[in-house]
Amino acid sequence: MAICYDRLWKLLIDKKMNRTELKEASGISFNVLARLGKNEPVSFETIEKICFTLNCNIEDVVEIQRNNVVDDISRNYTTIELFAGAGGLALGIEKAGFDTLGLIEFDKDATDSLKINRPNWRVINDDIANISCLDLEDYFNIKKSQLDLLSGGAPCQAFSYAGKRLGLEDARGTLFYHYAMFLRKLQPKMFLFENVRGLLTHDKGRTYTTITNIFEQAGYTIQKKVLNAWDYGVPQKRERLITIGIRNDLVDKITYEFPKEHDYKPVLRDVLLDCPNGLGVPYGENKRKIFELVPPGGYWRDIDPDIAKEYMKSCWNMEGGRTGILRRMSLDEPSLTVLTSPSQKQTERCHPLEARPFTVRENARCQTFPDEWQFCGNVQSQYKQVGNAVPVNLAYDIALEIHKSLEGLK
Numbered sequence: 213m214a215i216c217y218d219r220l221w222k223l224l225i226d227k228k229m230n231r232t233e234l235k236e237a238s239g240i241s242f243n244v245l246a247r248l249g250k251n252e253p254v255s256f257e258t259i260e261k262i263c264f265t266l267n268c269n270i271e272d273v274v275e276i277q278r279n280n281v282v283d284d285i286s287r288n289y290t291t292i293e294l295f296a297g298a299g300g301l302a303l304g305i306e307k308a309g310f311d312t313l314g315l316i317e318f319d320k321d322a323t324d325s326l327k328i329n330r331p332n333w334r335v336i337n338d339d340i341a342n343i344s345c346l347d348l349e350d351y352f353n354i355k356k357s358q359l360d361l362l363s364g365g366a367p368c369q370a371f372s373y374a375g376k377r378l379g380l381e382d383a384r385g386t387l388f389y390h391y392a393m394f395l396r397k398l399q400p401k402m403f404l405f406e407n408v409r410g411l412l413t414h415d416k417g418r419t420y421t422t423i424t425n426i427f428e429q430a431g432y433t434i435q436k437k438v439l440n441a442w443d444y445g446v447p448q449k450r451e452r453l454i455t456i457g458i459r460n461d462l463v464d465k466i467t468y469e470f471p472k473e474h475d476y477k478p479v480l481r482d483v484l485l486d487c488p489n490g491l492g493v494p495y496g497e498n499k500r501k502i503f504e505l506v507p508p509g510g511y512w513r514d515i516d517p518d519i520a521k522e523y524m525k526s527c528w529n530m531e532g533g534r535t536g537i538l539r540r541m542s543l544d545e546p547s548l549t550v551l552t553s554p555s556q557k558q559t560e561r562c563h564p565l566e567a568r569p570f571t572v573r574e575n576a577r578c579q580t581f582p583d584e585w586q587f588c589g590n591v592q593s594q595y596k597q598v599g600n601a602v603p604v605n606l607a608y609d610i611a612l613e614i615h616k617s618l619e620g621l622k
């Protein structure tokens with residue numbers, strides 16, 4: 213049995229009310245609001261307050277679900293993840309009902325983050341080239357074709373022989389080559405390959421064409437879609453190219469459907485106002501004073517042109533809107549794509565209430581990491597780990613649909 217509050221969020225949309233307005237009107241706390249957002253139990257008193265505020269019945273906001281996928285994820289499937297980073301994708305996949313057999317990550321700080329949060333995970337801190345050449349069945353103690361899911365996303369690199377249809381040799385010398393080696397050697401039932409949207413046009417499209425050729429030659433039927441994390445419970449505009457593969461011998465037994473978009477799209481107000489303190493990097497004094505002139509939701513065009521011109525220097529004469537310069541976020545909009553550095557001149561994300569960059573923890577909330585998820589290393593490393601991650605909620609929705617697909621093999 214599971215509790216679901218989707219009816220509540222739909223009711224808020226009908227009443228043109230956001231979550232923060234519900235909190236203020238009903239007198240519930242941000243912690244309670246967060247529990248509702250995670251479909252976690254809350255007190256009957258809380259439900260009464262919400263129903264009184266919205267002038268509705270309990271069944272209008274709460275649904276008890278039985279015999280659904282959420283209840284059925286006690287049957288866990290197996291996964292191995294490559295290029296795991298600090299665990300955004302892995303955490304979402306775990307929440308969807310998968311047991312992790314191993315995660316491979318080269319960055320020491322990121323692997324330390326994985327280990328401190330999930331001591332039971334087998335985290336391998338090594339160059340993937342040193343692993344892909346091994347007998348993977350022996351290394352992971354699993355026979356070929358038994359693994360349920362291979363996941364991860366190799367960094368985008370051009371292929372020396374792109375377009376020549378040399379099979380796996382097209383990718384030799386790239387990190388994707390090792391993802392392809394895992395796929396060929398282990399033959400998982402399904403795979404999840406995520407990457408930036410720009411992969412579709414990288415090297416005039418030849419890179420992704422080569423990747424799909426290799427997937428197909430490895431024996432998989434693939435489908436792809438660009439998903440915006442904002443549509444899946446993430447308070448951030450972040451587009452990712454998601455490629456799903458099903459092994460050819462299973463395509464008559466299972467199908468995959470990309471997750472449906474959520475009705476409610478969270479904004480920064482939902483995650484910033486009660487965010488715990490965290491590490492951060494301040495602006496220099498001059499930059500801070502300039503940002504104090506920028507209104508929430510504004511950018512360089514919203515301040516004195518002479519001040520903006522002096523700040524922008526050569527960028528002043530650039531073509532285009534330059535909307536990322538002196539950009540200050542608003543509580544009533546989602547974050548722009550969380551980056552790997554707290555401050556970059558042409559892609560600013562100033563805090564809406566204070567003249568400073570977002571902290572590591574605020575960025576982590578924008579990526580839907582739970583507050584208890586820790587990041588290791590210095591502050592620059594932590595920003596990088598968070599910025600490189602797949603949003604947890606997006607990963608969860610994608611993986612939950614994969615879980616549903618695998619249920620077709622029962």
